[in-house]
Amino acid sequence: MDASKKVDLKIIIIGALGVGKTSLLHQYVHKTFYEDYRTTLGASILTKVLAVDNTPLKLQIWDTGGQERFRSMVSTFYKGSDGCVLAFDVTDRESFESLDNWRDDFLEKVIPREQDFPMVVLGNKIDICDRQVPKEIASTWCKEKDIPYFEVSAKNNINVAEAFETLAKQALTTHKGIFESYLTDSIKLTPNDKPKKSCC
């Protein structure tokens, strides 16, 4: 793969209502945070350009609404994703308990080519004292599934870029693997593609 060529990757963020998905993306992309809450209706897309291991990347990040009524619509956006952010709110136990559902639903719909689909879990709002999900519980859940876990705050910009960049790195590695295996397959197939000489 040519390191100077920009790679486009699709990243999606999913999770329960109000956990801070939009806030995390706005902090990551625009370095801004808003206290007021405007629920995401369906989905919206943000773009972030960065470099990982000298490879220029363009992340197309899909923000999705956590409302139940958008659930089936949101799942139609999973297709073609190169990476997934699973978000929950450390002050909202239910949002953590719903992670299994979000993850299963995503993996079922996206049908990953690789065994380990690029994913990270973000436990957001660690700036709030009234915590309901202990760090150990969340990191054990993630360890069991071999998913990197980040404790973050969209409000105070804690660990946000680190989390997205870890996912971008994983997604790029998987993307390169798929690209190279296609290349190998096409090299293997070339001799068979030659037209057979006819005998007469």
Ligand SMILES: Nc1nc2c(ncn2[C@@H]2O[C@H](COP(=O)(O)OP(=O)(O)OP(=O)(O)O)[C@@H](O)[C@H]2O)c(=O)[nH]1
């Ligand atoms: N204290 C604190 N509040 C946050 C943080 N992140 C988000 N919020 C607040 O939580 C509320 C919901 O945030 P959103 O980013 O809109 O949540 P969302 O997950 O996009 O919500 P839906 O689109 O409805 O699914 C807003 O009032 C935010 O200001 C954080 O890290 N700390």
Ligand SMILES: [Mg+2]
């Ligand atoms: Mg939102």
